[in-house]
Amino acid sequence: MEFMTREDKEYLENKLKELIAKRPLISNRIAEARALGDLRENADYHAAREDQGMNEAEIRRIEERLKNSVVTDDMIKPDDVVFLGATVRMREVDSDDEDLYKLVGEATGDFTLDYFEVTPASPMGEALLKARVGEIIRVDTPKGIKKFEVLEIVS
The missing domain is CATH 1.10.287.180 (Transcription elongation factor, GreA/GreB, N-terminal domain)
Incomplete structure:
Protein backbone atom coordinates (compact mmCIF):
# COMPACT_ATOMS: atom_id res chain seq x y z
CA MET A 1 0.00 0.00 0.00
CA THR A 72 -4.60 10.49 1.70
CA ASP A 73 -6.92 13.39 0.84
CA ASP A 74 -9.79 10.99 1.55
CA MET A 75 -8.55 10.23 5.07
CA ILE A 76 -9.60 12.04 8.24
CA LYS A 77 -6.52 13.77 9.68
CA PRO A 78 -6.00 16.06 12.67
CA ASP A 79 -5.39 19.71 11.71
CA ASP A 80 -2.21 20.04 13.78
CA VAL A 81 -0.39 16.93 12.49
CA VAL A 82 1.70 16.80 9.29
CA PHE A 83 0.49 14.25 6.75
CA LEU A 84 1.15 13.66 3.07
CA GLY A 85 0.09 16.69 1.04
CA ALA A 86 0.64 19.19 3.86
CA THR A 87 2.58 22.39 3.26
CA VAL A 88 4.46 23.32 6.42
CA ARG A 89 6.29 26.46 7.54
CA MET A 90 9.39 25.52 9.51
CA ARG A 91 12.25 27.37 11.17
CA GLU A 92 15.76 25.98 11.31
CA VAL A 93 16.65 26.27 15.01
CA ASP A 94 20.34 27.19 14.59
CA SER A 95 19.96 29.83 11.86
CA ASP A 96 16.38 31.07 12.42
CA ASP A 97 15.79 30.67 8.65
CA GLU A 98 12.15 29.98 7.78
CA ASP A 99 11.06 28.02 4.72
CA LEU A 100 8.02 26.20 3.36
CA TYR A 101 8.13 22.45 2.80
CA LYS A 102 5.50 20.25 1.17
CA LEU A 103 5.32 16.55 1.99
CA VAL A 104 4.64 14.83 -1.35
CA GLY A 105 4.42 11.23 -2.46
CA GLU A 106 6.67 11.82 -5.46
CA ALA A 107 8.75 14.94 -6.06
CA THR A 108 8.14 16.71 -9.37
CA GLY A 109 11.64 18.14 -9.56
CA ASP A 110 10.20 21.62 -10.14
CA PHE A 111 12.54 24.01 -8.35
CA THR A 112 10.52 27.11 -9.26
CA LEU A 113 7.92 26.39 -6.58
CA ASP A 114 7.49 28.55 -3.46
CA TYR A 115 8.28 25.53 -1.29
CA PHE A 116 10.69 22.62 -1.08
CA GLU A 117 9.23 19.21 -1.92
CA VAL A 118 10.14 16.38 0.42
CA THR A 119 9.05 12.75 0.26
CA PRO A 120 8.42 10.47 3.26
CA ALA A 121 11.42 8.39 2.14
CA SER A 122 13.82 11.34 2.61
CA PRO A 123 15.36 12.12 6.02
CA MET A 124 13.41 15.42 6.19
CA GLY A 125 10.15 13.76 5.13
CA GLU A 126 10.59 10.90 7.57
CA ALA A 127 11.11 13.33 10.45
CA LEU A 128 8.28 15.60 9.29
CA LEU A 129 5.61 12.91 8.81
CA LYS A 130 3.19 12.98 11.76
CA ALA A 131 5.04 15.88 13.42
CA ARG A 132 2.85 18.37 15.28
CA VAL A 133 2.78 22.15 15.19
CA GLY A 134 5.25 23.44 17.80
CA GLU A 135 7.32 20.26 17.72
CA ILE A 136 11.06 20.35 17.02
CA ILE A 137 12.15 17.66 14.59
CA ARG A 138 15.68 16.33 14.09
CA VAL A 139 16.93 15.66 10.57
CA ASP A 140 20.07 13.67 9.86
CA THR A 141 21.86 15.50 7.00
CA PRO A 142 25.29 14.96 5.42
CA LYS A 143 26.49 17.95 7.48
CA GLY A 144 25.14 16.50 10.71
CA ILE A 145 21.90 16.71 12.68
CA LYS A 146 19.75 19.79 12.02
CA LYS A 147 16.77 20.82 14.11
CA PHE A 148 13.63 22.41 12.73
CA GLU A 149 10.61 23.79 14.55
CA VAL A 150 7.24 23.15 12.91
CA LEU A 151 5.64 26.61 13.01
CA GLU A 152 2.38 26.02 11.14
CA ILE A 153 0.61 23.81 8.67
CA VAL A 154 -0.24 26.20 5.84
CA SER A 155 -2.40 23.77 3.86
Missing part, protein backbone atom coordinates in the same frame (compact mmCIF):
# COMPACT_ATOMS: atom_id res chain seq x y z
CA GLU A 2 1.37 3.41 -0.99
CA PHE A 3 -0.06 6.64 0.35
CA MET A 4 -0.22 9.55 -2.07
CA THR A 5 -2.03 12.82 -2.52
CA ARG A 6 -4.72 13.30 -5.14
CA GLU A 7 -2.20 15.50 -7.02
CA ASP A 8 0.37 12.68 -6.97
CA LYS A 9 -2.19 10.21 -8.31
CA GLU A 10 -3.27 12.56 -11.11
CA TYR A 11 0.38 13.17 -12.00
CA LEU A 12 1.02 9.42 -12.26
CA GLU A 13 -2.17 8.85 -14.28
CA ASN A 14 -1.12 11.56 -16.76
CA LYS A 15 2.41 10.18 -16.98
CA LEU A 16 0.96 6.71 -17.65
CA LYS A 17 -1.17 8.10 -20.50
CA GLU A 18 1.93 9.75 -22.02
CA LEU A 19 3.91 6.52 -21.82
CA ILE A 20 1.09 4.48 -23.37
CA ALA A 21 0.82 7.06 -26.16
CA LYS A 22 4.54 6.52 -26.91
CA ARG A 23 4.03 2.81 -27.62
CA PRO A 24 3.01 3.20 -31.30
CA LEU A 25 5.82 5.70 -31.92
CA ILE A 26 8.42 3.31 -30.53
CA SER A 27 6.91 0.40 -32.50
CA ASN A 28 7.18 2.48 -35.68
CA ARG A 29 10.85 3.25 -34.93
CA ILE A 30 11.51 -0.47 -34.47
CA ALA A 31 9.73 -1.33 -37.73
CA GLU A 32 11.63 1.36 -39.67
CA ALA A 33 14.96 0.22 -38.24
CA ARG A 34 14.13 -3.44 -38.95
CA ALA A 35 13.39 -2.54 -42.58
CA LEU A 36 16.98 -1.32 -42.96
CA GLY A 37 18.23 -4.90 -42.90
CA ASP A 38 20.92 -6.56 -40.79
CA LEU A 39 19.83 -6.22 -37.14
CA ARG A 40 23.18 -7.25 -35.64
CA GLU A 41 24.80 -3.91 -36.47
CA ASN A 42 21.69 -1.73 -36.56
CA ALA A 43 22.13 0.88 -33.80
CA ASP A 44 18.72 2.47 -34.49
CA TYR A 45 17.00 -0.87 -33.99
CA HIS A 46 18.81 -1.61 -30.73
CA ALA A 47 18.19 1.93 -29.40
CA ALA A 48 14.48 1.69 -30.22
CA ARG A 49 14.24 -1.75 -28.54
CA GLU A 50 15.98 -0.35 -25.46
CA ASP A 51 13.54 2.60 -25.40
CA GLN A 52 10.67 0.14 -25.69
CA GLY A 53 11.96 -1.89 -22.74
CA MET A 54 12.40 1.19 -20.54
CA ASN A 55 8.98 2.54 -21.54
CA GLU A 56 7.26 -0.77 -20.74
CA ALA A 57 9.09 -1.07 -17.41
CA GLU A 58 7.97 2.44 -16.42
CA ILE A 59 4.38 1.64 -17.45
CA ARG A 60 4.41 -1.49 -15.25
CA ARG A 61 5.96 0.45 -12.33
CA ILE A 62 3.33 3.21 -12.49
CA GLU A 63 0.45 0.74 -12.95
CA GLU A 64 1.63 -1.16 -9.86
CA ARG A 65 1.91 2.04 -7.81
CA LEU A 66 -1.57 3.17 -8.85
CA LYS A 67 -3.04 -0.26 -8.12
CA ASN A 68 -1.65 -0.17 -4.57
CA SER A 69 -2.30 3.52 -3.88
CA VAL A 70 -4.39 5.05 -1.14
CA VAL A 71 -5.29 8.72 -1.59
